[in-house]
Amino acid sequence: MDMHDRPTGGEHSKLASLARLIREVDSAPDMETALRVVVERTRVLMAVDACSIYFTEHERRRHVVVATAGLAPTVVGQVQFGFGKGLIGRVAESALPINLEHVPEAPHQEFVRQSGSGPFHGFLGVPITHRGEVLGVLVVRQRVVRRFDDADTAILTTLAVQLGGAIAYARASGDLCGLCRPDGAERGWIEGLPGAPGIAMGTGVVVFSSTDLAAVPNRKPEDPRMEEQHLRQAVTRVQEEIRQLSADLDGTLSAADRALFDAYALILDSPEIVEATVARIHQENWAPGALRQTIEGYTRHFDAMEDPYLRERGADIRGLGNRILAHLRGGSGTTGDDPSSIILIGHQLNAIDLGLAPRDRVRGLISAEGSSLSHLSILARALGIPAVVGIGRIPLEHLDGQEVVVDGNRGWVYPRPNPTLRQEIERLIREEWGLESDLKTLRDLPAKTLDGMEVFLHTNAGLIADVPLMMAVGSAGIGLFRSELLFMRYDRFPSEQEQMKVYRQMLEAVAPLPVNLRTLDVGGDKPLPYLPLVERNPMLGWRGIRLTLDHPELFLTQLRAALRANVGLGNLRLLLPMVNGVAEVEETLTLIDQAHHQLLEEGIASSRPPVGLMIEVPSAVYQAEELARRVDFFSVGTNDLAQYLLAIDRGNLHVSQRLDPLHPAVLRALWHVVDASRQAGKPVAVCGEMAGDPAGALLLLGLGFRHLSVSAAVLPRVKWAIRSVDFSHMASLARQALTLEKPEAIRRLLEQTLKDAGLDRLGGAVSENGKTVREARAATGTPRYPGSTAKKEQRGHD
Known part of the structure; x- marks a missing residue:
């Protein structure tokens, strides 16, 4: 890298702030909070007068504001542009950033009329996409004439990528109905790849690594007192590990270096970790989820610090949290009190995850990563378990404990199906069972x-x-x-x-x-x-x-x-x-x-x-x-x-x-x-x-x-x-x-x-099942999202 191409001190600070913003978005408890964090923090980070997020509603052919900072709150759900209309329509249609130091008169007047705000001149908008489909537009505006530089475009694009998967999930689950569609909306679906054929419905159970605290979902505890006991036992074991490690390194490290282990022990003794987690347990979260909340809150303060050494202490706290989790939750993220019908979910499910789960209760699989030819898909087909893979950057933790439909024929996931859709799914599952019964008669016949x-x-x-x-x-x-x-x-x-x-x-x-x-x-x-x-x-x-x-x-x-x-x-x-x-x-x-x-x-x-x-x-x-x-x-x-x-x-x-x-x-x-x-x-x-x-x-x-x-x-x-x-x-x-x-x-x-x-x-992976959830969707009027049928056919998945 040339000396002139290296980030300046100000750019380093922006990049650090961007990383903290992304972590905060990832840890947001719901979509509305995540959107609010994005617009508020981006407005400060980029020193602009306004930041807004538009969602694209394909079925209504419009882009509507769902979050803003710098504009009146009343614009949410009200300010909108039709397909091909205004600068927002141009960004969505081209799927490319648009950067203007002075907005032309016609788009400017239309925006002022809808928002009731004063004039804005500088404009930078980037598309929010997921799996090749435009889901919305992220926009910053400046009242004075301003030409945004390449670093500004890169920051906004990074945030838009971060939002893509979360918005796709929120659309499918109906979490955004109140934001962009006050009159209510049918829920859509999350689009992935067919992993193994079949249709299944059950309760989502997220599998997470015993050392990946960030992936732990929230769950309601069966027995808060027992959860508290498990937590305290796990913390005690980690304290013992730290003391033993410090003793083992006596003579190898200096006293100053070994003081770090003393600091770790003090942190584990502090009420900020243990007692705060206990309080969250008694506020209706199980021990792993409560621990995640505590560690995230604790490290957020370190992440916000400009001093690099102090920021690194946040990583130390996360490491301690992962050690506690490792003792708190051995093996898979599934539990003995899992529901009778499980949809096993993970960012990268594998054969071990499936092996550790109660096989007699697993009805379907969802993996953020993988393809129709991955080994998970092969195993799922061998076991006759419907599977959807490759759904991308979706907040899977939000599916934990929710009713979920897996359509392995099409590669689609339906979160929280409405009663009509659920009824149709149950009918299709009964038909699948009938088909399997018919197929058994072929056992002794030649192919x-x-x-x-x-x-x-x-x-x-x-x-x-x-x-x-x-x-x-x-x-x-x-x-x-x-x-x-x-x-x-x-x-x-x-x-x-x-x-x-x-x-x-x-x-x-x-x-x-x-x-x-x-x-x-x-x-x-x-x-x-x-x-x-x-x-x-x-x-x-x-x-x-x-x-x-x-x-x-x-x-x-x-x-x-x-x-x-x-x-x-x-x-x-x-x-x-x-x-x-x-x-x-x-x-x-x-x-x-x-x-x-x-x-x-x-x-x-x-x-x-x-x-x-x-x-x-x-x-x-x-x-x-x-x-x-x-x-x-x-x-x-x-x-x-x-x-x-x-x-x-x-x-x-x-x-x-x-x-x-x-x-x-x-x-x-x-x-x-x-x-x-x-x-x-x-x-x-x-x-x-x-x-x-x-x-x-x-x-x-x-x-x-x-x-x-x-x-x-x-x-x-x-x-x-x-x-x-x-x-x-x-x-x-x-x-x-x-x-x-x-x-x-x-x-x-x-x-x-x-x-x-x-x-x-x-049906199958190459052909499309004649009777799939597609019929159930048509029967209930559920909109397809994201994208259009034409786009899907162009990509060759049908």
């Missing part, structure tokens, strides 16, 4: 098209507990056994004997049906806790076959365990992950032969199993002909293949919504792989999530895939779809899809195919 083409439906598995589920739905075997789940259960690499025991159990339980055991596939978004990796780009890093080839001792141990487990059974097939070319295949085959010969020399009658490889990276697609000559079968992982072909990290919230398995490049890659395997006379399967969507499965059938591996929860839906169509029609469908240039066009083609086959009820 054969109307004109006689048979498809072999396998299931994905990782645990022995998955076997009863796959048997219950009539699976043809395990198309993908995720061996990494075994490695994740240990705090070290499992031994050959430990692995052999698990593999043997799985092979015996499924025999004589085949088991495709994928060799160790870790790294990237699947790290091992005892093999920490710090990589700049882990998705392109040391993962899959690359890792095991670099550690042949680990690979040979796994191969020996698998081959020993297969003795006398013969249903093992090995599957190699993340292969990028011929050299890796040949090196791997050499190690497989080595393990086989070792066992023979030891007197173990092992046999060499068929070996296949995953097609997951573009290089494997373009060497498919050469690879097919060296292995016995292919299995396409559409999740990773789409990710690498489109250069989109499926775990990255900012871009994951652009990851579309129906992208023409993905379909053409699939066609190329099928053609190469056909010429080599080798079978090819799909084990990615595309196969688990009924519409996607029909397209794969048309492309030439005869083996699909899906979760047990969706296998009956896929089987019903296959049994309802002609293969010749699907082949024609695939040829037509390969000529299309946009995913949206391919999606519409598939939706029409489902409709023509009478499969509207099946």
Whole structure:
């Protein structure tokens, strides 16, 4: 950075004030308070005469003031501009900042007429957006002529970004009705991405880390006295930790440095922490929530200080608060007195969160981060739990304890549904149950098209507990056994004997049906806790076959365990992950032969199993002909293949919504792989999530895939779809899809195919369910927000 580009002292002060403002907005108890904080603090921070926030009401095609500082309070709910009208309309329409040192006469007169205020000349307005939709406009005004600089625009834009998610939630929950629509309003919904199909309704339960105090929601305590006792016990434990740490460092740190621990102990003894938290507990908040309120109030004073050293003391207080929370709340944020129907909610839900929750009561999942191809989505589909992911920067804590509807077919969340909507949702859920009952009758029937083409439906598995589920739905075997789940259960690499025991159990339980055991596939978004990796780009890093080839001792141990487990059974097939070319295949085959010969020399009658490889990276697609000559079968992982072909990290919230398995490049890659395997006379399967969507499965059938591996929860839906169509029609469908240039066009083609086959009820991630909450919304007149239907279709989510 050039010396002249560095922030000045005044700019440093502004940036520090901006950071404090954002923290204050985050901790605001409700939307109205957050808006008030923004306009009041921004007016002071930017030294302007007025700051206002307009909300955009798409259904009424207007922008209306909902908060202001510097104008008369009566303008709230009254001052408004229609779409395309005035400067506010221009900001919203262009979705770009507008900066004027002198407002033109016509817009100026209209604003003066509506607000009843004197003249303003300087104007800076920035759009407030969420997920690409304009939700409002944040504006500052100056009475004198003023040209706002780039730093002013950056500050206002930062605040607008901060407000986007909060406003989207407030719109959906109806919290803003009294602000911008005095006559009342129907509630809308929060828009995310489909994680797992289905519709669910229940009480929101927010999961938070035991060391993330800021994410703790407010809850009414069941027993305030017990909460107080838990708090005091947690504080005592932290005090003991501090004393022990100070004693351990005696002789290492100076007396002055160790005095900091004494200061911590004094803080914990002070009434500002413990007694203030106790008071909040008895004011109807549980201990973690009361602790969060106390720490936030305490640190706010430090954050407001200009002295950098004193500001850092606020961070110390937060650290103490997190330590107390860690003792106060071990594990997940769920409790033993959770409601009977839970919608599990978190900023980044994972398998552990789901595992710690009472599984028999979890009805749906909501995660701020993630995509339709994230591992949470895959797990949710495997368990048959409706899920919505990737909803973005939404104040999830406000959903805690509220009734919530999850529409996993569309990727929408409905907070606090009104009675009419709730009634429609209950009807749709009953229909879903009826569909599941109908699907059970397909268990022993073949997955054969109307004109006689048979498809072999396998299931994905990782645990022995998955076997009863796959048997219950009539699976043809395990198309993908995720061996990494075994490695994740240990705090070290499992031994050959430990692995052999698990593999043997799985092979015996499924025999004589085949088991495709994928060799160790870790790294990237699947790290091992005892093999920490710090990589700049882990998705392109040391993962899959690359890792095991670099550690042949680990690979040979796994191969020996698998081959020993297969003795006398013969249903093992090995599957190699993340292969990028011929050299890796040949090196791997050499190690497989080595393990086989070792066992023979030891007197173990092992046999060499068929070996296949995953097609997951573009290089494997373009060497498919050469690879097919060296292995016995292919299995396409559409999740990773789409990710690498489109250069989109499926775990990255900012871009994951652009990851579309129906992208023409993905379909053409699939066609190329099928053609190469056909010429080599080798079978090819799909084990990615595309196969688990009924519409996607029909397209794969048309492309030439005869083996699909899906979760047990969706296998009956896929089987019903296959049994309802002609293969010749699907082949024609695939040829037509390969000529299309946009995913949206391919999606519409598939939706029409489902409709023509009478499969509207099946739904899924690729296709849109014919009977979803959309119908309930239409029945109740609930407005769609944010955005418009046209915009949604343009983004290709329908």
